Amino acid sequence: MTTQKRPALRVAVVGAGPAGLYAVGQLLDQVDVDVDVDVLERLPTPHGLVRAGVAPDHPLKKRVIDNMFEFYLDHPRVRFFGNVELGDRVVPADLALWYDAVIYAVGASDDRKLGIPGEDLVGSYAAREFVAWYNGHPDFSDRQFDLSSERAVIVGTGNVALDVARILTCDLEVLRQTEIADYALDTLSRSKIKEVLILARRSHMQGAFNNPELEELGESSTVAVELRNATLTPEQQCLEQQLDWIDRRKVATLKKLQQRQLENPEKRIVFQFLTSPERILGDERVAGVSLQSNRLVGDSPDTLAIEGTGETTEVATGLVFRSIGYRGNALADLPFYDSTGTIPNALGRVLQHNEILPGVYVTGWIKRGPSGVIGSNKKCARETTSCLLEDLAAGRLKGDVLSPVAVEAELRQRCKALVTQSDWHRIDSAERLAGTAQSRPRVKFTDRASLLLAAGVPE
Numbered sequence: 001m002t003t004q005k006r007p008a009l010r011v012a013v014v015g016a017g018p019a020g021l022y023a024v025g026q027l028l029d030q031v032d033v034d035v036d037v038d039v040l041e042r043l044p045t046p047h048g049l050v051r052a053g054v055a056p057d058h059p060l061k062k063r064v065i066d067n068m069f070e071f072y073l074d075h076p077r078v079r080f081f082g083n084v085e086l087g088d089r090v091v092p093a094d095l096a097l098w099y100d101a102v103i104y105a106v107g108a109s110d111d112r113k114l115g116i117p118g119e120d121l122v123g124s125y126a127a128r129e130f131v132a133w134y135n136g137h138p139d140f141s142d143r144q145f146d147l148s149s150e151r152a153v154i155v156g157t158g159n160v161a162l163d164v165a166r167i168l169t170c171d172l173e174v175l176r177q178t179e180i181a182d183y184a185l186d187t188l189s190r191s192k193i194k195e196v197l198i199l200a201r202r203s204h205m206q207g208a209f210n211n212p213e214l215e216e217l218g219e220s221s222t223v224a225v226e227l228r229n230a231t232l233t234p235e236q237q238c239l240e241q242q243l244d245w246i247d248r249r250k251v252a253t254l255k256k257l258q259q260r261q262l263e264n265p266e267k268r269i270v271f272q273f274l275t276s277p278e279r280i281l282g283d284e285r286v287a288g289v290s291l292q293s294n295r296l297v298g299d300s301p302d303t304l305a306i307e308g309t310g311e312t313t314e315v316a317t318g319l320v321f322r323s324i325g326y327r328g329n330a331l332a333d334l335p336f337y338d339s340t341g342t343i344p345n346a347l348g349r350v351l352q353h354n355e356i357l358p359g360v361y362v363t364g365w366i367k368r369g370p371s372g373v374i375g376s377n378k379k380c381a382r383e384t385t386s387c388l389l390e391d392l393a394a395g396r397l398k399g400d401v402l403s404p405v406a407v408e409a410e411l412r413q414r415c416k417a418l419v420t421q422s423d424w425h426r427i428d429s430a431e432r433l434a435g436t437a438q439s440r441p442r443v444k445f446t447d448r449a450s451l452l453l454a455a456g457v458p459e
Helices: 018-026 059-073 094-096 127-133 159-169 183-191 212-220 245-259 376-393 406-414 422-439 448-455
Strands: 006-015 032-039 078-082 101-104 124-126 151-155 195-199 223-228 266-273 275-281 288-297 305-318 319-322 348-351 357-361
Touching: 006 018, 006 094, 018 059, 018 078, 018 376, 032 406, 059 078, 094 101, 094 357, 094 406, 101 212, 124 127, 124 288, 127 183, 127 319, 127 422, 151 159, 159 195, 159 212, 159 266, 195 275, 212 223, 212 245, 223 245, 223 348, 275 305, 348 406, 357 376, 422 448
Parallel strands: 006 032, 006 101, 032 078, 101 357, 124 319, 151 195, 151 319, 195 266, 223 266
Antiparallel strands: 275 288, 288 305, 348 357
């Protein structure tokens, strides 16, 4: 006996980054229901942080994930609509009328602040801005970064901080073989930076980085790695052995990096632990950072904490990056927790005043906060799509929607320069062709006008 399939389910996924495209993949895996998915993206290009966040010197990681996401987007039941700015001519209320269900996968496009004096001086930036800039994100391609200082300071020890440190110290010949934005390559070729100082308010046993990203710092034969304030007192030395295996491995990698013997290193990356920035110094531009020393307190890994010693020092620099976490932004007409930068939800079902909004879902960083790596979004998407399918089976979705033809007509009427999947293919082909001429994976178009021109879409 064969099982009769339900009528096709019409779903919109807002956001074409990893969170959204993993959700698309989960929906396509369903065997008991046909799902038609429209992916709506504010940029003319899909892939989100894989295109604009993964460091350009990680081509293999980019290629593997890109190929998987393109498989989803090329599926006959999936349509891509780029250059659609939600909240402009299209709002959540429209999508609620057009589709059975809407999954918001809009990520975290803001960053956390340090909250210290001088943070707004010229020369003080979010690491997020720098990453988007060197990756050719059209919203950041007009940024200017002055790399004339011999020292750059990064506050925070996550993977983004390590990416920034690595790009600032990377061999230019390596970068010339990547898809880094041309203007970024030009700026980095004139860089005077010799030292990148990474500040960690906690100890070397509590770094936010992952071990693979840490190990990568050891691949350079011209960049030394130095640790400061990573020596424990005799009473604390047993703590390293009490760490879980993940943290013990990271501690071992840090020590291995410090022990490397390099002849005449050209640059260095310095991890300065147990140090907090108190103030960014300067009048109109960054001139230095005032630092406070911390001490480690606690007698087990579970109780480790820090306290300020009152001792302060100053370091000279003209460039400071804060890398202490991303943060989500509110969407028009949808509930939002300002304290967490997330949309309130229960396992992905959006909540308003503690009541479930039928047919409205979230996944990715806007659901759970900016944590995890790209692959973490797959489990998150599975949880959300499972709730959506449960709601479908229980009859909680309205089932009265616009046809695919009608939706596209609405989008074309409201969005002046709509980019489809075939348009994106034209952008992709043009970038790859330009890259082939330079023995690079691709040469990116880095502003909307150039992207739309390559797509053959009139502005």
